[in-house]
Amino acid sequence: MKHWLMKSEPDVFSFSDLKKKKTEPWSGVRNYQARNFMRDDMKKGDLIFFYHSSCEIPGIAGIAKVASAPYPDPTQFDKKSEYFDPKATKENPRWILVDVSFEKDLPRVITLEELKKEKELSEMRLLQRGNRLSILPVTSQEFEFILKLT
Numbered sequence: 747m748k749h750w751l752m753k754s755e756p757d758v759f760s761f762s763d764l765k766k767k768k769t770e771p772w773s774g775v776r777n778y779q780a781r782n783f784m785r786d787d788m789k790k791g792d793l794i795f796f797y798h799s800s801c802e803i804p805g806i807a808g809i810a811k812v813a814s815a816p817y818p819d820p821t822q823f824d825k826k827s828e829y830f831d832p833k834a835t836k837e838n839p840r841w842i843l844v845d846v847s848f849e850k851d852l853p854r855v856i857t858l859e860e861l862k863k864e865k866e867l868s869e870m871r872l873l874q875r876g877n878r879l880s881i882l883p884v885t886s887q888e889f890e891f892i893l894k895l896t
Contacts, residue, residue: 748792749889750783751872752810752846753880754800761796761807761848769813769847773821774829776841780881785816785842787883793886794846795892798855799874805857806892814845853896866891 752772754760764770794810818839821829834840837862861867871882884892 748787748789749794749884749886750792751795751797751806751882751884753797755800756798756807757801761810762797763844764796764810765808765848767848769845770848772846773819775819775843775880776829776831777879780879781842783881783883784844788812788816788844790815793849793889795889796846797817799826799880803855803857805855806852806888807855808852809849810846811849812844813847814841816844819843830893850854852891856892861892864891864895877882 756762759770772784775784790812792812794812795806796808796810798804798807818836819829819841821827822831822834822839822841823836824830829841831840858872862869862873867873867888870884871877871879871890872884
């Protein structure tokens with residue numbers, strides 16, 4: 747099993763929204779590296795830190811899991827969607843997604859500032875300068891260490 751961190755702006759789609767909906771397609775990803783993580787590396791059952799970004803207090807809000815195999819993101823075909831891609835076709839889709847489901851609440855949000863203070867997390871991709879991907883791999887050691895911070 748692999749571990750991941752997936753970022754979402756809470757005013758767009760929050761961890762609370764996922765908890766209410768139970769499962770949601772992780773649509774709208776338009777970065778090739780993030781797409782490749784979903785397409786090539788994510789497997790059903792992998793655990794995810796659900797991270798709130800671009801907000802007053804960014805941090806890990808809860809735990810989700812990969813709930814499906816990868817499949818074409820339907821928003822790429824929808825001319826009314828902000829994620830429409832005129833170069834994508836049903837025969838040759840460019841963008842992929844996975845469904846994500848609620849797994850469990852954390853006792854509290856683990857803030858970005860808190861994560862930055864932990865020397866055990868100094869190599870974590872989230873904390874590397876210039877790393878702005880919305881989907882990042884997390885090592886098993888990082889995942890377990892962060893869980894102990896709660």
